[in-house]
Amino acid sequence: MNLNPYLSFRGTARAALEFYHAALGGTLAIDDFTAFPDMGIDPSETHLVMHGQLTTAEGLVLMAADTPSSMPYAAPAGISVSLNGDDEARLQAAWDSLTDGGTVVMPFEVPPWGGRFGMFTDRFGIDWMLAVNAPPQ
Structure with a gap:
């Protein structure tokens, strides 16, 4: 089994997935609603992302889709995507890229428990x- 973040957007999934791809690398696959005409999506929204998936060389998987206007949508709240590991340079590069245009909530610094930690809204x-x-004690 796998447990992966699946992010919902209202019209910005493609831009978000391309942004995450540029920041994290890997392989990006995007299907829009034009490939699924029987879903009853308004023709003006068939360009929206039905399913997108970013898979990195490290095995990270991030999925996303747009919610068409015919379906209820609530912006994600109360959850965070967490990215962690031992490669400080790789995580610093991800931080530098992903925070571009976002809001830093907690700087990427040394917390009381060691290592480095930061929070932001992209x-x-x-x-x-x-x-x-x-590091192990």
Whole structure:
């Protein structure tokens, strides 16, 4: 089994996925609603993302889709995408890229438990937490 973040957007999934792809690398696959004409989506919205998936070389998987106007939508709240590991340089690069145009909530610094930790909301309204694992004691 796998557990992956699946982000919902209202018309910005493609831009968000391309932004995450530029920041994290990997392979990006995007299907829009034009490939699924029987879903009853308004023709003006068939360009929206029905399913997008970013898969990185490290095995990270981030999925996203647009919610058409015919379906209820609520912006994500009360959750964060968490990215952590031991590669401080890789996580710093991800931080530098993903925070571009976003709002830093907690700077990417050394917390009381060691390592490094930071929180931000990206330019698409998604909350993130990044952490460099503390070295073993």
